[in-house]
Amino acid sequence: xxxxxxxxxxxxxxxxxxxxxxxxxxxxxxxxxxxxxxxxxxxxxxxxxxxxxxxxxxxxxxxxxxxxxxxxxxxxxxxxxxxxxxxxxxxxxxxxxxxxxxxxxxxxxxxxxxxxxxxxxxxxxxxxxxxxxxxxxxxxxxxxxxxxxxxxxxxxxxxxxxxxxxxxxxxxxxxxxxxxxxxxxxxxxxxxxxxxxxxxxxxxxxxxxxxxxxxxxxxxxxxxxxxxxxxxxxxxxxxxxxxxxxxxxxxxxxxxxxxxxxxxxxxxxxxxxxxxxxxxxxxxxxxxxxxxxxxxxxxxxxxxxxxxxxxxxxxxxxxxxxxxxxxxxxxxxxxxxxxxxxxxxxxxxxxxxxxxxxxxxxxxxxxxxxxxxxxxxxxxxxxxxxxxxxxxxxxxxxxxxxxxxxxxxxxxxxxxxxxxxxxxxxxxxxxxxxxxxxxxxxxxxxxxxxxxxxxxxxxxxxxxxxxxxxxxxxxxxxxxxxxxxxxxxxxxxxxxxxxxxxxxxxxxxxxxxxxxxxxxxxxxxxxxxxxxxxxxxxxxxxxxxxxxxxxxxxxxxxxxxxxxxxxxxxxxxxxxxxxxxxxxxxxxxxxxxxxxxxxxxxxxxxxxxxxxxxxxxxxxxxxxxxxxxxxxxxx
Amino acid sequence: xxxxxxxxxxxxxxxxxxxxxxxxxxxxxxxxxxxxxxxxxxxxxxxxxxxxxxxxxxxxxxxxxxxxxxxxxxxxxxxxxxxxxxxxxxxxxxxxxxxxxxxxxxxxxxxxxxxxxxxxxxxxxxxxxxxxxxxxxxxxxxxxxxxxxxxxxxxxxxxxxxxxxxxxxxxxxxxxxxxxxxxxxxxxxxxxxxxxxxxxxxxxxxxxxxxxxxxxxxxxxxxxxxxxxxxxxxxxxxxxxxxxxxxxxxxxxxxxxxxx
Numbered sequence: 001x002x003x004x005x006x007x008x009x010x011x012x013x014x015x016x017x018x019x020x021x022x023x024x025x026x027x028x029x030x031x032x033x034x035x036x037x038x039x040x041x042x043x044x045x046x047x048x049x050x051x052x053x054x055x056x057x058x059x060x061x062x063x064x065x066x067x068x069x070x071x072x073x074x075x076x077x078x079x080x081x082x083x084x085x086x087x088x089x090x091x092x093x094x095x096x097x098x099x100x101x102x103x104x105x106x107x108x109x110x111x112x113x114x115x116x117x118x119x120x121x122x123x124x125x126x127x128x129x130x131x132x133x134x135x136x137x138x139x140x141x142x143x144x145x146x147x148x149x150x151x152x153x154x155x156x157x158x159x160x161x162x163x164x165x166x167x168x169x170x171x172x173x174x175x176x177x178x179x180x181x182x183x184x185x186x187x188x189x190x191x192x193x194x195x196x197x198x199x200x201x202x203x204x205x206x207x208x209x210x211x212x213x214x215x216x217x218x219x220x221x222x223x224x225x226x227x228x229x230x231x232x233x234x235x236x237x238x239x240x241x242x243x244x245x246x247x248x249x250x251x252x253x254x255x256x257x258x259x260x261x262x263x264x265x266x267x268x269x270x271x272x273x274x275x276x277x278x279x280x281x282x283x284x285x286x287x288x289x290x291x292x293x294x295x296x297x298x299x300x301x302x303x304x305x306x307x308x309x310x311x312x313x314x315x316x317x318x319x320x321x322x323x324x325x326x327x328x329x330x331x332x333x334x335x336x337x338x339x340x341x342x343x344x345x346x347x348x349x350x351x352x353x354x355x356x357x358x359x360x361x362x363x364x365x366x367x368x369x370x371x372x373x374x375x376x377x378x379x380x381x382x383x384x385x386x387x388x389x390x391x392x393x394x395x396x397x398x399x400x401x402x403x404x405x406x407x408x409x410x411x412x413x414x415x416x417x418x419x420x421x422x423x424x425x426x427x428x429x430x431x432x433x434x435x436x437x438x439x440x441x442x443x444x445x446x447x448x449x450x451x452x453x454x455x456x457x458x459x460x461x462x463x464x465x466x467x468x469x470x471x472x473x474x475x476x477x478x479x480x481x482x483x484x485x486x487x488x489x490x491x492x493x494x495x496x497x498x499x500x501x502x503x504x505x506x507x508x509x510x511x512x513x514x515x516x517x518x519x520x521x522x523x524x525x526x527x528x529x530x531x532x533x534x535x536x537x538x539x540x541x542x543x544x545x546x547x548x549x550x551x552x553x554x555x556x557x558x559x560x561x562x563x564x565x566x567x568x569x570x571x572x573x574x575x576x577x578x579x580x581x582x583x584x585x586x587x588x589x590x591x592x593x594x595x596x597x598x599x600x601x602x603x604x605x606x607x608x609x610x611x612x613x614x615x616x617x618x619x620x621x622x623x624x625x626x627x628x629x630x631x632x633x634x635x
Numbered sequence: 636x637x638x639x640x641x642x643x644x645x646x647x648x649x650x651x652x653x654x655x656x657x658x659x660x661x662x663x664x665x666x667x668x669x670x671x672x673x674x675x676x677x678x679x680x681x682x683x684x685x686x687x688x689x690x691x692x693x694x695x696x697x698x699x700x701x702x703x704x705x706x707x708x709x710x711x712x713x714x715x716x717x718x719x720x721x722x723x724x725x726x727x728x729x730x731x732x733x734x735x736x737x738x739x740x741x742x743x744x745x746x747x748x749x750x751x752x753x754x755x756x757x758x759x760x761x762x763x764x765x766x767x768x769x770x771x772x773x774x775x776x777x778x779x780x781x782x783x784x785x786x787x788x789x790x791x792x793x794x795x796x797x798x799x800x801x802x803x804x805x806x807x808x809x810x811x812x813x814x815x816x817x818x819x820x821x822x823x824x825x826x827x828x829x830x831x832x833x834x835x836x837x838x839x840x841x842x843x844x845x846x847x848x849x850x851x852x853x854x855x856x857x858x859x860x861x862x863x864x865x866x867x868x869x870x871x872x873x874x875x876x877x878x879x880x881x882x883x884x885x886x887x888x889x890x891x892x893x894x895x
Contacts, residue, residue: 141781275668
């Protein structure tokens, strides 16, 4: 195990980022057009990074597998984005946002990164407003804010329940502006297959044109991965159908360390699963917990309509167990509490895996109109999917895989262990520790994309780089690996779709490496995942024709990487002998069932080096100067 | 539930010698709560099992917000309920019914394969002015530029467009005016959008024409199929803004780009 350097600049926490900015190397305006950057992914992080680098005058190639950059899955984020602006005059500050994020992450994130994130949060709102993002406003015309889980202030900015959509469309419009200006070239329906290293540095990528099937080479002076998270490893999740781990996983196999893969977030407020045919789970924004009260009947098997169950027979378990935060307890805690009451047989709905989210009291207090203004589109969406009307009867919700805190290991400059290869947004592991607070993902993606990576990538571009051509032998080798992997998938010749294998693996992962984990269960999961992987490579069916539009091949290609990632997640969960945030090991809990950390042995990030069946862990110790490690209590 | 599906199959949209055709499939034992796309997933799983080519169609978020799905179900873009195909459920159909499934029909959206089409023309309309030309950097304090909730609401009602292109597919003229009008309405209502108000609308309208989208003759089909229920008022706004911009002296529109 090596201890390695996260390149945190010297100086007191509040000054570190400015110190870094003051001293990093620049590229003069006339030299920028000669520097090329590849950005993979066009979500909030990727679009904002590509647009910002383009605006500086660098030449950017931006890739997405969707048919247009605007469809990246950031579009589906609902609730809001945090910023320490203190418009509500509550004494909010950079320090408070920093502390809430560190505590929310169960003291498993890097102080310097989180401080910078909190510092930049206010700039993001200003940037988005300047682009025309129509944030909700008060009657005065000033920006409106609301509250989210795990905090006691109102620092969340929102555009109805479609904040991710509007922020992404803002970043997308900035991207298209740079396309028009000739600085950015967008390659839609192109999927990254691998990264190309020359003399140990990232100098290009191999992509597959999803329409023609052509395998293409692209060279650059730096490569930025903004390819999102990996919770589709669970099959059913709130991610989009296409969300995948391929870009980061293939980079991992080329030498980028993968950090904390076992930290995944299971979001408490999703619409419960109803059947085997289901292809995804739909999130209902956490913002609903501002006004909705979560409860189950106190009596097991109580199947009276919810309205007929009297107050005394309702178990408002979050309010009772966590009186200070109540229904706004952080996600990991709220999810686990839902699992516990359902395991105890108190769950509602057809499967018994559901809890009520009830707006009765809020409607009585504030009026239907006020609730409609805040959550109208979410209520409509719920009605559309379930056929129930939340104005009349409580919603039913249950936790679902939603977000990956783990990802490629990056240093303070968001650079991976491969020089010249950067990872931003959900693709990296950086700021959320073992659990992410609500409305922080949008904040991190845009801080990385607008304000951090454009500078840290510049610092890399300022170094001297020899010209690299796509005819370099390094491209030959990687392209040949990519082609043989695709050929291997084409050649299996079985009779089962990739989706069927994906579903089977997802069940195992959710059951044994999901909300709650044990050493025994993880050992079983490893064996089962390997077995399903064996069947996949034995009985996979892919449509014929790899040099054409072939969605079954795209899907199988992604699933082949999920199998390998699943194994690494299990290794990581097995090695971390403690409970923290989204990682709950049943062996490590307090008497009243809360997560029990082991700071002595595990106040560290685990960054895995690729090693096939035997991955190699490396530790980065987490040192805390500003905060005191404390038991994370929301009571 | 059981259904008979007549699905458009087209091997390669770029090869004009390859004619498309309808192919009939029976699907059985479908859960009424399955979405239309989940029903197609099941059919594809079966086709894989039978070693037949699966049906190509676009989808991604499956919660009605990304705008990827692009089916025409029984003649209506997205389906009968004025929601995206991914939020169209089989309970919306009659058991035993025959359902016709086609790709979006519009010259500006060439077929890639089966039910998947190329909507790149809409990105190029945005490139012609669907943004505020600010770049990343220090920006004014937002509350120094108040926006009344009424204006914000109106801008937001237009900004919620998901770019799915159903409006184009529904329009007998293949017009993209609801799409373009929504973006112009969103940006031209806000104080931030004022400096480029005229160049924006002229640039976007000229790009629409260059792409080959038709003009509006007030059928109103666009708004009737729009899953975001964007009002046809945005087309009125587009026309007004365009007329004002064209009659104002000294406006300097950017030239339209060539297609592709």
